[in-house]
Amino acid sequence: MSTSRRNLLKSIAAGATIAPFSLFAAGNATANCQPPMRAWPPGVEGQRKADLGNGTFLNPIVSGDHPDPTILKDGDDYYMTFSSFYSYPGLIIWHSKDLVNWAPVGPALTTSLGVIWAVDLCKHNDRYFIYIPADPKGEGWSIYAIWADNIDGPWSEPVNLHIDGCIDPGHIVGEDGKRYLFVNGIRKIRLTDDGLATDGKLEMAYDPWRYPSDWVVENFAPEGPKLFHHNDWFYLVTAVGGTAGPVTGHMVIAARSKSIHGPWEHCPHNPLVRTQSEQEPWWSKGHATVVQGPEGDWWMVYHGYENGFRTLGRQTLLEPIEWRDDGWFYATGGDLSKPLPKPTQKALSNAGFALSDDFSQNKFGIQWSFHDPRPEEMSRVRYGNQALHLAAHGSSPANSAPLTCPVSDRSYEVEVAMQLSDTPAAEAGILLFYNHKAYVGLGFTQQELKLYQYAEELKWAGRPISNRDVRFKLTNNRNVVTYHFSFDNGKTWHLHGTRMEVSGMHHNVFGGFLSLKVALYCVGEGEVTLRDFQYRAIPETA
Structure with missing residues (x-):
């Protein structure tokens, strides 16, 4: 973390006012679910904008219904997409240079696959892939894949990998150079080198860390595995506790191993992220992806419901993490109702897009x-x-x-x-x-x-x-x-x-x-x- 960013974090934690966009009201939301007023600068058409224009940002980074974020760092660019459920065209891909300001590129999926849940966006050998859990006929889930040689498309038609009864894929290349998908459970299966078929059997991969039995959660539900490699370790980031239900249920846990085949070591400070009470500004926080920022530091992207505004769906949140001498990462964002230092102070990205449409372009807009x-x-x-x-x-x-x-x-x-x-x-x-x-x-x-x-x-x-x-x-x-x-x-x-x-x-x-x-x-x-x-x-x- 840079010295300037560390000092800015300290000033925020000490209660300093961050001009010109200070908080309207201090303190937590009351128990009747009325959230504190927070000041977002207006973006396109007055829509709230995460970038406060003074070196800080205020969550969410992508507001509205953008759950289960999957994020890809591709050189100096970042791409992200989300669960699109029953919406077609679907799987809108978003682009950013700074992790805070995001604008849509376009949809990757036009062929209907029925309901779509948490996907995984990745790149392998200069080709982009999205692994998609879907239930096209309402008869059972499978994992599908689409691919493109350019992030802008065109994207291929879906390929059924016949990984039946599974959701929430997470792609990783093991120490053996082979490609694997991890899925809910937490299980894994090897892929062929082209990533478009399986090359082995589905098997258990990790028995997730268990929270205390008296915690108020929806259910255990180990899901959303996302993996990355750092300093000779594979890290496995998982959601447990259920994605809705009680606001204290959803959470982020982590494990690590020297091999993609395990054994996996539980993070000693699990959970990394969890809503502690209904007074917090963001509820049911979970389903995280870890990514390195543009200045070399590290961040966690996940979703949460906004206190008092579950109607908006699960929105995308960004929190800094810090690597410590024990080889584990720690979430350091604290109270997400307050501004945080941006990942970079450079002005790199545009944010948002207009929802208004005069229908003059003879083109189906991204908003539809x-x-x-x-x-x-x-x-x-x-x-x-x-x-x-x-x-x-x-x-x-x-x-x-x-x-x-x-x-x-x-x-x-x-x-x-x-x-x-x-x-x-x-x-x-x-x-x-x-x-x-x-x-x-x-x-x-x-x-x-x-x-x-x-x-x-x-x-x-x-x-x-x-x-x-x-x-x-x-x-x-x-x-x-x-x-x-x-x-x-x-x-x-x-x-x-x-x-x-x-x-x-x-x-x-x-x-x-x-x-x-x-x-x-x-x-x-x-x-x-x-x-x-x-x-x-x-x-x-x-």
């Missing part, structure tokens, strides 16, 4: 993905006349494949103009969508404006209309949702009489490890024409 689409879903989309035309799928939002857009802020506002085709059975609208059993929002037909709450249409809240053109405005202010609608493209706005509180729409209620996203849908018959989608973050106030 279908939820649980059919293979032919992209055929529903066509561009023309400064608009996106979305054909109907399903009879209601409950069996549709909505077009979703992720969000990253505690408070935000979205607008979109919609025009129904001249088909009486056409319906379209805007939602906050978790899954087919959990969504809220407004819809309309040529005859009626509809209100949906928790995946049910509230008939009493409907109102008759006679219009094919509606502009919707949806505001989510710290989990309180307000709706407006306009029949003259925003010149005159009408407030809907019902508001929603949506803080309970998350995994611990509805399952699936997902997040609450903005969604646009079209069901019935015909199509909807979408114009002028706008996203605006609402600034935090004291």
